[in-house]
Amino acid sequence: MKRDDFIIRFAGEGGQGMVTSADGLAQAASMAGFHVQTFSTFPSQILGGPTWTQTRISTSPVRSSGDQIDVLVCFNREAYDTHKDEVAADGVIIYNLGDFQLEGDGQSFGIPFEELAKSTGNSRAENMVVIGAFAHLVNMPQEFLDEFVTKRFSRGRAGDEEIIRSNIEAMLLGRSHAAATGFTLAELSPPVKPEYPQILIKGNEAVSAGALAAGINFYVGYPISPATPILVFMERNLVGDGNFAYQASSEIEAINAVAGAGYSGQKAMTATSGPGLSLMSEAIGMAWMTEIPFVVVNVQRGGPATGLPTKTEQSDFQVALHPAHGDSAIPVIAPGTVEECFYATVSAFNWAERYQGPVIMLSEQMLAERAQNIPRPDVSKVHVEDREVYQGDNGYLRYEARELSPMPIPGGPGPYVANASEHDPFGDTTHLPHRHVHMMERRFSKLKLLEDGEYEAHNTDSPVAVMPWGGSKGPTEEAYEVLQGYGLNVAWYYTMYLHPLPAKLLEELLQKDLVIVPELNFQGQFSSYLRSLGVKAESITQYTGLPFNVSNLARRLEERLGAGARGAVNV
Amino acid sequence: MSKKNPEYDFKWCPGCGDFGVRRALEMAMQRWTVKTEQPIEQNVVVAGIGCSGNLVHLLEGQQPFGFHGIHGRSLPLALGVKMGNPELNVVVVAGDGDFLSIGGEHIAPQAARNLNVCVVVMDNGVYGLTKGQSSPTTVEGTVTSSTPYGKMEAQVSPLHLYMTLGVSFVASGFSSKVREMADLIMQGMEHPGFAIVHVQSPCTTYNNTYDVLKGDPAKGIAPVIYDIPDEHDPADRSAAMAMVDSPGLPLGLIYQDPGSVPLEQRLATATVNARSRKAEDVFDSLMI
Numbered sequence: 001m002k003r004d005d006f007i008i009r010f011a012g013e014g015g016q017g018m019v020t021s022a023d024g025l026a027q028a029a030s031m032a033g034f035h036v037q038t039f040s041t042f043p044s045q046i047l048g049g050p051t052w053t054q055t056r057i058s059t060s061p062v063r064s065s066g067d068q069i070d071v072l073v074c075f076n077r078e079a080y081d082t083h084k085d086e087v088a089a090d091g092v093i094i095y096n097l098g099d100f101q102l103e104g105d106g107q108s109f110g111i112p113f114e115e116l117a118k119s120t121g122n123s124r125a126e127n128m129v130v131i132g133a134f135a136h137l138v139n140m141p142q143e144f145l146d147e148f149v150t151k152r153f154s155r156g157r158a159g160d161e162e163i164i165r166s167n168i169e170a171m172l173l174g175r176s177h178a179a180a181t182g183f184t185l186a187e188l189s190p191p192v193k194p195e196y197p198q199i200l201i202k203g204n205e206a207v208s209a210g211a212l213a214a215g216i217n218f219y220v221g222y223p224i225s226p227a228t229p230i231l232v233f234m235e236r237n238l239v240g241d242g243n244f245a246y247q248a249s250s251e252i253e254a255i256n257a258v259a260g261a262g263y264s265g266q267k268a269m270t271a272t273s274g275p276g277l278s279l280m281s282e283a284i285g286m287a288w289m290t291e292i293p294f295v296v297v298n299v300q301r302g303g304p305a306t307g308l309p310t311k312t313e314q315s316d317f318q319v320a321l322h323p324a325h326g327d328s329a330i331p332v333i334a335p336g337t338v339e340e341c342f343y344a345t346v347s348a349f350n351w352a353e354r355y356q357g358p359v360i361m362l363s364e365q366m367l368a369e370r371a372q373n374i375p376r377p378d379v380s381k382v383h384v385e386d387r388e389v390y391q392g393d394n395g396y397l398r399y400e401a402r403e404l405s406p407m408p409i410p411g412g413p414g415p416y417v418a419n420a421s422e423h424d425p426f427g428d429t430t431h432l433p434h435r436h437v438h439m440m441e442r443r444f445s446k447l448k449l450l451e452d453g454e455y456e457a458h459n460t461d462s463p464v465a466v467m468p469w470g471g472s473k474g475p476t477e478e479a480y481e482v483l484q485g486y487g488l489n490v491a492w493y494y495t496m497y498l499h500p501l502p503a504k505l506l507e508e509l510l511q512k513d514l515v516i517v518p519e520l521n522f523q524g525q526f527s528s529y530l531r532s533l534g535v536k537a538e539s540i541t542q543y544t545g546l547p548f549n550v551s552n553l554a555r556r557l558e559e560r561l562g563a564g565a566r567g568a569v570n571v
Numbered sequence: 572m573s574k575k576n577p578e579y580d581f582k583w584c585p586g587c588g589d590f591g592v593r594r595a596l597e598m599a600m601q602r603w604t605v606k607t608e609q610p611i612e613q614n615v616v617v618a619g620i621g622c623s624g625n626l627v628h629l630l631e632g633q634q635p636f637g638f639h640g641i642h643g644r645s646l647p648l649a650l651g652v653k654m655g656n657p658e659l660n661v662v663v664v665a666g667d668g669d670f671l672s673i674g675g676e677h678i679a680p681q682a683a684r685n686l687n688v689c690v691v692v693m694d695n696g697v698y699g700l701t702k703g704q705s706s707p708t709t710v711e712g713t714v715t716s717s718t719p720y721g722k723m724e725a726q727v728s729p730l731h732l733y734m735t736l737g738v739s740f741v742a743s744g745f746s747s748k749v750r751e752m753a754d755l756i757m758q759g760m761e762h763p764g765f766a767i768v769h770v771q772s773p774c775t776t777y778n779n780t781y782d783v784l785k786g787d788p789a790k791g792i793a794p795v796i797y798d799i800p801d802e803h804d805p806a807d808r809s810a811a812m813a814m815v816d817s818p819g820l821p822l823g824l825i826y827q828d829p830g831s832v833p834l835e836q837r838l839a840t841a842t843v844n845a846r847s848r849k850a851e852d853v854f855d856s857l858m859i
Contacts, residue, residue: 030859199857213850218655237853239845244654244838249680253647256640260651263638264615264659268651286641373859379850394612394634410615410636410652410659417627417637427637428579428628435578 003186004059006138007066010130011052011083012075012096014042021073021127022053023371028131028148029057030200030373032140033193038371039065041546042310050078059189062372063337063474067549070185071137073130075099075113092183094133109181116173122166132174139187145171197376203341203367204229206374207297210345211269212237213382218266219245220257222276225309226365227299230271255280255296259287259358262294263418265389265409267349271297274307274316277323277360284358285324288443290418291399291407293352293387297345299363300470302545311545312366314470315521320360321499321529327440331355331450332499334362336473339374341367343382344496347453350385355446356407362498364471366547390414397425402438403445453497455505463513464561465491467537469498469526475548476518482554488561498526501533509535516540516560518553581625586781588746588772592693593626595744595752596662600635602753603660603760611635614660615652619645619674622700622774623666623693643673646681649688657835660760663690668698671707671727681765682736687833689759689766693746694729695774703777715777729769730815730825734808739828740766741811743821745784745796746773751822758824764831771796771820784820799823 010021019040026036034057043049056066068088074080074095080102087093087107095102097110111133117125128149135145149167153160201209208230211219219238221231234245244261248254254270261268272280277298287294300316302308320332331351335344341363348361390396390406396414398405408414417427422439424430466483468476473494480492491512495505509515509530515537517527524539531537540556542548583589600614607613614635618624620642627637640648645663653661665674670692681688697715698704704717707727714721733741740762744752752770759766773780786794799821804810811826 198859199854200859201854201857205853205857209850209853212848212853218651220651237848239842239847241847243847246654248647248650250676252644253650253677253680256644256647257651257654259640260617260638260648260653261655262651263648264652264655266655268655282641283644290638376854376858377850379854382850408636411613411656413612415612415634415636417639419628419637419639420641421639424576424578426576427639428576429581429625429639430578431580432578 001186002189004189005056005066006070006185006188007054007056007068008071008073008134009052009054009069009083010073010075011050011079014045014049014051015047016051016075017127018042018051018053018075021130022055024127024148024152025055025057025131025134026371027152027200028145029055030198031148031151032144033191034058035060035062036200036371036373037062037065039366039547040369050082052079052083057188059192063477064550065370065547067551071134073134090185092137092185094130094178109178109183111174111177116177117170120166120169120173122163122170125167125170128167128170129174132171133178135171136175136178137183137185139184142171142175194375198373199376200371200373201338202229202369202371203338203363204299204369205233206338206341207271207345207361207363208233208237210342211295211349213342213377213379214267214346214349214384215386216267216269216349217243218258218261218268219270220248220254220261221270222248222251222254222272224251224273224276226301226368227271227273227276227297229368230297251276251279252283255283258294259283259292262287262292263290263410267353269295269297269349271299273299273301273309274303275305277316277319281323284330285326285328286420287358288324288328288330289420291356291443292358292418293356295345295348295352295359295361297361297363299365299368301365308545310365312364312471312547313521313543313545314364314472314519315525315543316362317469317498317521317525317529320362323360328443329447329499331357331359331447332362333359333496334470334498335367335496336468336470336494338367338370338372339377340496342377346382346384347496350383351450353385353387355449356387356404357446362470366471398427399423399439399442400425402442404449447500450497451500451503453495453502455493455495455497455502457505457508458492459489460491460508462489462491465493465509465512465515466518466557467493467509467515468518469494472518472520472548475550475553478550479548479554479557482550483557483561486558488558490561499529506533506535509537512536514538516557518548518557520547579628581628583622583625583629584774584776586775587622588695588770588774589622589626589693591746591749592691592752592770592772593629595749595756596626596664596691597630597632598749598753599756599760600662601632602757609660613658614662617645617649617652617661617663619643619665619669621666621669621698622695623664623669626664643669644677645669646674646677646686646690650681650686653686653688654835657687661688662756662760663688665690665692667692667694667696667708667729668706671729671732675707678732678738679736682733682738684834685739685764685831685837687764687835689756689762689768691756692729692767692769693772694769695772695778696780697774697778699774699777709778728815733767733769734812734815734826738767739764739831741826742766742768742824744768744770745822746770747781747785748822755824762827762831763836764828764833796820796822799825
């Protein structure tokens with residue numbers, strides 16, 4: 001029997017190589033031509049604590065980390081006890097014989113991970129033993145794995161050959177030990193290697209590459225999980241050539257520096273997560289008030305307060321929309337896939353430059369740390385916008401117009417004061433009622449420039465719709481297909497452009513009897529926003545710190561759409 | 572643009588020290604543009620919140636660029652403006668509450684980085700705009716609207732603080748001595764690194780310290796301020812430390828690190844062979 005899709009979970013203690021295993025398997029499988037996606041979740045500490053990672057391998061594009069586990073690899077007893085119930089009935093459990101031993105239960109077998117690795121002369125090859133055992137179970141040809149190991153460890157160093165040899169030996173040992181147990185799973189169907197060029201990339205890397213493609217030249221950030229990799233990336237890669245990347249002393253310093261750079265003409269960005277966004281709120285309001293472009297990437301994690309620093313949640317939508325006191329509504333873009341992380345970041349820069357103000361790009365832990373194969377974006381076709389710079393004489397009144405107007409840049413003509421207080425056309429402080437009206441209407445009028453975002457729409461004749469946002473897109477897509485399989489006729493809507501919504505999309509949503517929003521927060525933050533716009537929306541929520549499980553979500557959607565709705569379309 | 576702007580209705584109180592600071596800053600910027608042959612648009616004045624911050628709106632004559640940001644964050648804003656375009660002459664104007672209380676956390680990092688901006692602190696020892704609450708430089712025991720039983724906290728010594736944090740240019744001025752202040756601000760602008768000109772700028776409404784500072788023989792008050800003697804060597808860090816820890820308030824250039832290297836130069840040196848990557852380079856390295 002052949003199968004198109006396998007899910008393998010690695011569980012154990014932080015530091016035992018869980019991430020290396022999942023990433024390594026993803027690399028090997030993607031090089032062979034499979035589609036892959038990883039997922040990881042761990043405690044907020046360097047070593048120790050229960051950690052697990054997961055790799056999904058498929059012959060077609062992967063949209064969620066998947067539900068039931070086909071192969072569970074347990075590095076210790078606790079991992080076995082925690083995860084064994086999620087293994088499919090026909091799944092297999094591989095456990096570390098060096099750590100514990102189980103009575104034969106017909107579903108599991110042990111391999112001495114460390115002992116086998118050590119016997120190759122490379123004690124760090126434990127994860128290769130495990131990958132080899134998995135390869136036996138799904139009958140994955142060894143040449144795929146040989147190619148991966150050879151590429152990965154050919155680094156032009158003296159010890160490369162020995163490392164390659166020992167890793168391949170470790171895989172073969174894992175393979176033969178697994179074979180000796182007599183266990184097998186179904187055979188993995190041969191991959192259909194896509195004809196287009198592909199990359200294997202994580203969400204945070206895609207965000208960083210998107211910023212580069214959009215023309216970023218200024219980055220200041222502060223370390224915070226799970227956004228830190230963006231800071232590290234920028235410190236390494238945004239250097240020289242007049243660019244600036246720097247670690248600030250706090251998020252407050254970072255956001256004000258980014259505002260200062262936006263003012264002095266740069267394409268500026270910072271990246272943070274929940275607690276950092278809270279600290280940045282006042283300065284984001286200042287940028288709305290003074291009309292200064294920059295991008296804030298907020299990689300959402302569980303909240304509130306310190307919350308769940310390494311878990312996933314979609315609970316910052318409302319604070320992204322209204323981070324600051326007073327009347328403002330910050331534009332918000334949220335990618336739903338690793339690929340969209342790239343394009344959403346480009347769009348965030350374009351929006352910031354176009355409307356001259358701050359834009360918040362809402363990523364999520366599950367996207368940020370997920371490795372996925374995606375078509376290589378064609379950077380030459382990426383649309384990049386630059387702000388309209390004032391080129392006239394001095395004596396310019398920067399805020400005189402009742403709508404967007406060209407922005408002077410220090411060093412060039414048209415000195416003005418960027419003023420966080422309500423201001424007159426030059427930028428001096430004023431308290432006059434008609435000025436507050438003028439400036440308020442000016443600031444809000446600029447949002448109109450952002451209502452042309454793209455969106456997905458399918459089966460739009462149905463009066464009932466499903467509309468996920470952000471990282472819940474993938475699991476919802478799969479759940480939606482389950483519902484379609486039942487014969488349910490439900491409309492599908494999706495966009496990255498959450499505020500302002502594409503005008504045409506809002507028109508369509510307003511026609512619906514019900515729009516169901518699956519989202520990972522308690523309050524149903526996005527459906528609440530849709531209701532405020534007049535859309536009859538409600539949420540299906542989850543707040544576990546984990547993404548939606550597809551079958552569970554499909555069941556809840558079906559329940560909401562009405563018992564006995566299979567085959568009928570009545571709500 | 573005060574003179575030609577009828578909408579702007581903010582006024583400093585008669586006798587406010589900030590008038591003198593404004594004049595000194597105008598003189599220094601004028602001199603800087605002449606000396607460097609740069610246009611006025613090359614100057615950016617970054618202001619915090621308080622009576623002091625309004626200076627940016629009250630500048631007369633040729634207008635520089637201005638940024639009147641949020642309370643306490645003038646230094647982080649200046650970090651962005653300056654490092655966004657290191658060619659700009661960036662001047663920060665702030666008060667003692669703005670700079671030393673809410674904004675106090677930002678002084679040490681800029682000193683450590685040696686951010687190449689010139690800060691003019693207007694110290695009146697009180698929160699004036701909110702009508703007379705105690706500030707870090709209010710004298711201990713003083714009764715103010717927020718310290719009805721007297722201020723419980725020790726008075727901060729800003730000059731001592733700057734020296735301790737490693738600020739590479741520390742000067743002290745007095746708002747009544749405009750020409751001397753203009754000289755110090757000009758020197759601070761030219762200094763390659765983080766420069767602070769800390770100015771005594773009395774509040775005539777809530778904390779009138781003119782007599783205390785200048786002394787009044789008729790009232791038997793000895794002056795606190797004194798001019799730094801010519802023989803003081805500003806490159807001598809020990810002498811500067813001793814000066815700020817001694818009684819009295821020195822006026823003039825207290826300390827200037829002769830080996831000061833500003834942040835933009837440190838970065839340029841460290842990354843001389845570094846090249847930014849393009850998105851294409853990133854994708855090349857991630858090809859399957």
